[in-house]
Amino acid sequence: MDGGTLQNARTVEEVFKDFKGRRAGIIKALTTDVAEFFEQCDPEKENLCLYGLPNEQWKVTLPVDEVPPELPEPVLGINFARDGMQGKDWLALVAIHSDAWLLAVASYFGARLSIDKTNRKRLFNSIHDLPTIFEIVTGSAKKQAKEKSSVSNHIRNKSKSSTKARGSESAKYLKIMQPTDEDEGLDEEDEEEHGNTLCGECGENYAEDEFWICCDICETWFHGKCVKITPAMAEHIKQYKCPSCNNNNKKRARPYR
Template identity: 40%
Template sequence: MQKSVTGYISRYASRCIVHDQDKFFRQCDPDKKALSLYGHESGEWEVMLPTEMLPAELPEPALGINYARDSMNRLHWLSKVAIHADSWLIGVAFYLGQNDAVQPTLYMLILRFGFPDRMCLFSMMNDLPTVLESNPKKRSRTTLDEDLNINPSNGSRATEAAEDNVEENEDTDQYYCAACGAQYNKNAFWICCDFCHLWFHGKCVNMTSAQAEQVKEYKCPDCIREELGE
């Protein structure tokens, strides 16, 4: 199990989506063939074509992450890639755990990497934030609500009370509109998508505070297009 934990942490440390966003964005050229994001055990990361060796030495990451780069807003695209990266990291960790325990029989495999070991591995991994949670420009509804002291009962709408509390918050410059990329502006109406949990200026998504009060669940334009398969 130690090998799987080490492999997860070292690859997790190569979170280019968090630390090298501009370089990563440039390398994901939509005009190239279907690319994947690999995190190596050395801590380095690489955008490359999938391995030609079959079966692959490790589980393969999501293929074609570069194709949607220019058809979505940047923050939404990075969030999607981060979700795939988290899924791949978990798959690699459990693959290494199983592979390290391989014995001649399936019965021995289950004994060597059984329920206690899987729970222990999952607990160790869960102590770290996910790649998606670590993305500094991706702010979830819960995080923004807490930082701006918004009462959860008020839902995903940015209220006047929240705007008053913003002045007391020292980190408001790290909040970005997922549509235009502009930083938080206390004088503007903001709304959160209840499906992708990204925040938007109301004007960027043609939504007013009055309209928001009439909506039970708000779905942003990107989520609508994705649902329609566009």
Template identity: 55%
Template sequence: MPTPKTIEAIYEDYRNRREGLLLALIDDAKELYAAAGPERENLCLYGHPDGNWSVDLPTEEVPPELPEPVLGINFARDGMERKDWLALCAVHSDAWLMSLAFFYAARFDADGRAELFSLINQHPTVYEVVTGRVARNKMYKRKVPKQQAAAAHAAVASQAAALAAFEEPNSFVRPGYQAADQPLPTGRLLTEADVSPALTGRQAELFWPDDGKWYLIQFNAIYMDSRKADVQYATGEFEQLDLDEVIRDGHCSLLT
């Protein structure tokens, strides 16, 4: 497979490899346990970009083309409880996933690395999921890097100030607003066809998996080149959304 070079491609590689590792450590735990026999040589647990996994010998290339997973997971297998062994494999898998992602991101600047980490950090660690601390489908609210958030907020504030000279104050903010458990029946899921400058000023509801609520938002600016949008919540907060992401996940309902 081609080497991922963009933030989006590296993030997708991380997600797929993570899913492969979760498959190994949860769904296929019996098969993993059987494959990692201590009688075999040093073994590594690999998560692959296609979402599958394997237990295999490390590459013989020195230095390796990519960071390698921890070596010798099979030797610890019979020296501890199975659940503890799986948890240990999960910890080392998290470390490998992060080293691989930032190996690919070595040429990024500080903003690029922060953007990549903010995408990765939406997901619980493999360890959290394998040990049952967090549900497998849990998604944390994404935290936009401070510099990007400040720039986005400044742009929105500037736009709002310019409009204020000609229009009535923005009445979108609703004191005491409460998010809903379900989207309004008059809305429909945002689609690729909706992404255009005409989306500016439209209202929608955005789903946050971390609390299972739908929040009322307004699109303040659409950036066609990056496929992102500045939005304002009815609570008064601002955020920049990845439009492709919310469309893919079905997390945005456009009000009609």
């Protein structure tokens, strides 16, 4: 039903990996796969649930038959409200319930694995470091990322000068590598500010050894993998536009709006 469980899990890291996989699946359903998700939530059908799967996929289906279920169940009947409210409000409501469900699943696994207080705190600190699905669906996570990007102007300027020194035509992307002589000039406060930068697509924090690219229009940072841009591709991009800015002027009819 749910694409796999943590029957053999023994560590906090495995529980967190399961959480992130399910979370990514739900985010996909409520953002990039909205049209398909909308179509599957037919109000004429029975009570439906949105499941996030550990393999970063999602599934709209009926709840399981066994009582009690193997896992806590998502909220029932999300399809009934689909046509009774504005599309964005419906998605936000589903996002709120999905956030609650993910925490319930993590708590369930934590209890089954007898995770002690210290490790339980570590698990939920890792979870709370991520923006909620509600924040991502409503756009507040992107807004926070833009606000934090202004705080990291100092680091961005350094990345530009570093890129130019390598002869690149693109001055808006940054790949984090092992510290160079220039990087050693960054103090701890700068590193902390950069570490708080969130990806405008997945909403996750900056991490070392990951390629990032910045949109020239909205100045939001993205993981290269989230927007399907590699370092080699970025070398030939004179002005990068993120998916949102690129589609900003395109009119597309969507039934869920």
